[in-house]
Amino acid sequence: DIQMTQSPPTLSASVGDRVTITCRASQSISRWLAWYQQRPGKAPKLLIYDASSLESGVPSRFGGSGSGTEFTLTISSLQPDDFATYYCQHYNSYSGTFGQGTKVEI
Amino acid sequence: QVQLVQSGAEVKKPGASVKVSCKASAYTFTGYFMHWVRQAPGQGLEWMGRINPNSGGTDYAQKFQGRVTMTRDTSISTAYMELSRLRSDDTAVYYCARDSGYCSSTSCPLDYWGQGTLVTVSS
Numbered sequence: 001d002i003q004m005t006q007s008p009p010t011l012s013a014s015v016g017d018r019v020t021i022t023c024r025a026s027q028s029i030s031r032w033l034a035w036y037q038q039r040p041g042k043a044p045k046l047l048i049y050d051a052s053s054l055e056s057g058v059p060s061r062f063g064g065s066g067s068g069t070e071f072t073l074t075i076s077s078l079q080p081d082d083f084a085t086y087y088c089q090h091y092n093s094y095s096g097t098f099g100q101g102t103k104v105e106i
Numbered sequence: 107q108v109q110l111v112q113s114g115a116e117v118k119k120p121g122a123s124v125k126v127s128c129k130a131s132a133y134t135f136t137g138y139f140m141h142w143v144r145q146a147p148g149q150g151l152e153w154m155g156r157i158n159p160n161s162g163g164t165d166y167a168q169k170f171q172g173r174v175t176m177t178r179d180t181s182i183s184t185a186y187m188e189l190s191r192l193r194s195d196d197t198a199v200y201y202c203a204r205d206s207g208y209c210s211s212t213s214c215p216l217d218y219w220g221q222g223t224l225v226t227v228s229s
Contacts, residue, residue, distance in 0.1 A: 001168065034215035036151075043201055043219035044143075044151065049208040055217070087151055091213040094165040096141070098151040 002026050002090055006099035013078050013104060021073045021102045023088035028068045032092040035064055035073045038101075039084045047086075048073065078104070108132045110202050110220035117226045123190040126223045128202030135183035136160040139205040141216055142176060142187045144198040152198075156205075156213075157185060192227045199224050 003026040013019050023033065031051040036044035046055045048064035051071055061076040075082055083106055088099040113127040128140065141156040155166035157176040164176045175188045185202055199222040206217035 030210070032210040032213075036216075038151075043203075043222055044216075045219075046206065046215055046217050049206065049215045053208070089151075089153075089215060091210050091215055094156065094213050095167055096153045096213055096215075098143075098153060101150040 001095055002029060002092060002097055004088055004090055004097050004099040006086075006088055006102050008102060009100065010103045010105060012106070014106065015078055015080060017078045019075045019078055019104060021086055021088075021104075023066075023071045023073070023099050025069045025071075025090055025092075029090045029092035031067045032090055033064075033066070033071050034089045034091065035062075036087045036089065037082075037084045038087065044087065075104075108204070108218045110204065110218055112200075112202060112220040112223045115224040115226070117228065118192050120193055120227055120229055122192050122227075123188060124192060124225050125186055125188040126200050126202075126225070128185045128187075128220050130183045130185070130204070133204075135178075136180055139214070140176075140178070140185040141203045141205070142174075143201045143203055143216075145201070145222075146195070146198040149198075154187070154200075159185065189225075192225075194227050197225065197227045 005024045033051045035048040038044040052064045063074045085101045085103045109131045111129045136159045139156045142154040159178045178185045202220040203216035204218045205214040
């Protein structure tokens with residue numbers, strides 16, 4: 001199975017900061033990577049698919065990049081609504097493993 | 107708008123089984139795979155498996171092989187996930203989630219999610 005490793009596990013930041021989260025795959029997954037945001041007590045929300053494509057309705061301050069085994073999620077200017085946990089997920093095979101998550105906190 | 111509405115919270119004893127439902131609306135139920143993902147308290151997301159509502163075909167994560175069964179009833183646009191031989195570490199929120207249309211040759215990210223069903227396993 002493909003393993004997904006996110007870093008850092010926790011990230012402390014302030015409103016207006018630029019933040020970057022990294023996700024590494026244990027083998028190449030081409031561009032088949034998605035990013036989700038999860039707020040406490042809520043279901044995850046799809047932000048990015050195909051490593052860099054923005055889901056409809058997602059603010060443009062969210063951006064994704066990478067291919068192969070290394071990927072990043074960038075929030076260009078952190079807003080109060082963005083304090084949440086972020087997960088990557090591959091869909092290179094039928095078993096869509098998630099990363100362990102990165103909590104973005106104040 | 108697309109909605110996935112799950113059944114209510116459950117409390118089960120160790121060794122028992124639980125069956126969670128997920129009723130879909132506002133889209134063609136048989137057109138998109140349905141996935142099940144769980145989240146233990148304070149933990150991350152764990153993919154459990156998926157079902158093709160059109161054929162009934164399933165793919166399960168190796169960890170759950172032999173304990174999980176995913177089924178569907180196309181007449182009522184509802185998917186089900188049954189987990190047997192429950193243990194205390196199966197205590198989690200269980201989500202159903204639909205394939206998006208942005209797919210690789212084998213799978214897709216998940217664009218619509220149910221509200222989650224808390225399953226508590228306790229003696």
